[in-house]
Amino acid sequence: MRRHELKTAPTDGGANSSESAVxxxxxxxxxxxxxxxxxxxxxxxxxxxHLEGLWEFPGGKVDxxxxxxxxxxxxxxxxxxxxxxxxHFRPCxxxxxxxxxxxxxxxxxxxxxxxxxxxxDGEPAPLEGGGLGWFRVGEIDSLDLAPLDRVLLxxxxxxxxx
Numbered sequence: 001m002r003r004h005e006l007k008t009a010p011t012d013g014g015a016n017s018s019e020s021a022v023x024x025x026x027x028x029x030x031x032x033x034x035x036x037x038x039x040x041x042x043x044x045x046x047x048x049x050h051l052e053g054l055w056e057f058p059g060g061k062v063d064x065x066x067x068x069x070x071x072x073x074x075x076x077x078x079x080x081x082x083x084x085x086x087x088h089f090r091p092c093x094x095x096x097x098x099x100x101x102x103x104x105x106x107x108x109x110x111x112x113x114x115x116x117x118x119x120x121d122g123e124p125a126p127l128e129g130g131g132l133g134w135f136r137v138g139e140i141d142s143l144d145l146a147p148l149d150r151v152l153l154x155x156x157x158x159x160x161x162x
């Protein structure tokens with residue numbers, strides 16, 4: 001097992017020490033909604049958004065004080081118009097990356113948690129733009145996926161039992 005240590009530059013603790021600031025990772029959740037035909041719902045990011053045109057598992061950021069399942073239920077209600085109980089989500093996988101932002105913002109880690117779900121109320125619709133499509137797991141490989149979603153797809157495939 002390899003051990004990794006987080007190293008930061010020393011700071012004097014002053015208000016102008018943004019160069020050495022360490023931000024906590026941004027926690028993001030995504031859902032793989034699986035229908036009765038064993039297809040997975042994918043969302044295409046709308047124009048003008050970061051990673052526009054790429055396909056992803058729908059979801060979004062976890063707000064302070066929210067649990068990941070509660071955040072996912074909220075995001076899917078806002079983005080797709082579906083209602084899902086927190087208890088219907090099953091953990092499936094995760095992905096991590098460090099994203100470099102423009103100065104003066106320091107790099108920040110992003111942790112993306114994937115949950116599967118087979119029970120929801122409502123018909124999914126792209127309420128915040130973009131597009132939606134139902135795909136078999138093997139078909140998702142051919143989509144132009146967001147990088148972290150490609151990692152999640154491998155984990156979904158490994159645990160997919162139909």
